[in-house]
Amino acid sequence: MSDISELTITALRFGFLLLLWILIFSIVSTMRRDLVIGRKAAMGTPTAREVRKHPELARRRPSP
Numbered sequence: 001m002s003d004i005s006e007l008t009i010t011a012l013r014f015g016f017l018l019l020l021w022i023l024i025f026s027i028v029s030t031m032r033r034d035l036v037i038g039r040k041a042a043m044g045t046p047t048a049r050e051v052r053k054h055p056e057l058a059r060r061r062p063s064p
Contacts, residue, residue, distance in 0.1 A: 046058070
């Protein structure tokens with residue numbers, strides 16, 4: 001059985017830690033991107049509650 005040096009074990013530990021942080025940052029950036037895209041898609045359209053409180057927000061769609 002060969003002994004693994006202490007330096008190799010430390011390098012593997014730091015590599016694993018770096019891999020975990022990369023995973024965390026990628027998850028956070030993906031969630032942030034999805035939330036921003038959802039907010040942009042919902043902008044400009046009033047919610048049902050807003051339409052009830054302010055009926056002038058409800059726009060009539062033109063008939064085809």
